[in-house]
Amino acid sequence: MKTLIVIGHPNIQDSRTQQFFKEAVQTFEDVTIFDVTADLEIEKAQQLMVDHQRIILQFPLYWYSCPACLKDWLDQILSLSGIEETLANKELGLVVSLGVKSSEFQAGGREKFTLSELMRPFEAIANKFNMSYLPIFSLSNLSYLTEIETKQALIKYQQYVSMEKSFSFEISEQWHLEQLLKIQKNHPKFEEKIQMLIEEIEENRDELSTLEHSLKEMKEE
């Protein structure tokens, strides 16, 4: 599956979060990054969309919506002829970076509304173009995160960009195996270590399926 990340940020270079996202996927061959402020040929963007199955709009929350530069781009591209055919049956995802803690986005919180509610206009776009709308990926200011949380965010972001939609445990496991094989291929010095990890995952899988089998039998009795 190929993914197009459309970044709408007035100043990508100065954004620590955008750099974090960029580095997270720099070895991902099926991911294309598109900067709406740098590449102004709108027809070229439409052609890119044709070639990708998952389209992700990635932006910082500006006044409870995307920055004007991305809205400008959307106003243009969504009015092109043939755009319905381009977008139909594709996936639309949102990667939203927040200036405040995500727990403020709920009834009773300081921001009062959930991100799902605030992003309704994007959900309506997905609805309009018969696209499949993905759960929103949001990330609070990186300086609020611990080192572990930052690493978890990195993997979750990589999965959001490249993993199949259903997000089941099996798919997640498969995704992790593929990442390990990729690292093994590119970094021979880790070969043994990664082989051990892969074997461990496979043993865990066997154990898990034995447990599931036993549980099923117990239920049937």
Added chain:
Amino acid sequence: MKTLIVIGHPNIQDSRTQQFFKEAVQTFEDVTIFDVTADLEIEKAQQLMVDHQRIILQFPLYWYSCPACLKDWLDQILSLSGIEETLANKELGLVVSLGVKSSEFQAGGREKFTLSELMRPFEAIANKFNMSYLPIFSLSNLSYLTEIETKQALIKYQQYVSMEKSFSFEISEQWHLEQLLKIQKNHPKFEEKIQMLIEEIEENRDELSTLEHSLKEMKEE
């Protein structure tokens, strides 16, 4: 009460709806119209906001939100220093013109979501700045409306812009009386006719209060 109408439309001159709105309030002395595409001095806009109690954002729905030109203006003005003090305790209204029938904006309708849901980002802005959020005024394409509906829309728009918030029957009646007195003053040839209308409204009011009084007595018995 003074009202500032902030229009966010990429091409006001060619919009029949925007011309309709403009003509509706051209004799209203307490109404100021501000075009975000024509007047680019952002500090001047902030000063205008200081002088007005009701601020209305008026725009055509572009992809379930405001056009990029208005988002750009909001991104700028809402980041100015002192803007919290400028906006606190004022009213925020939205006048949204629609390309499709408003009945499509509901669960099960073609657009799936209500306008209240789609406009959550504006409600969140009102929340953020301690503003009082008014019910949305929406208008479908004028060519869908009958002559009577168009006249009704005109009056409702005038009220939205200039009438006190609570929108009760008494306030509406008072508003109509004031409009008639204004016309009477500016058009002496209608003086008698308008005097008759005013008397009729006042008689109706007397009758209504008699009825209310009787009803109260009946309830007490």
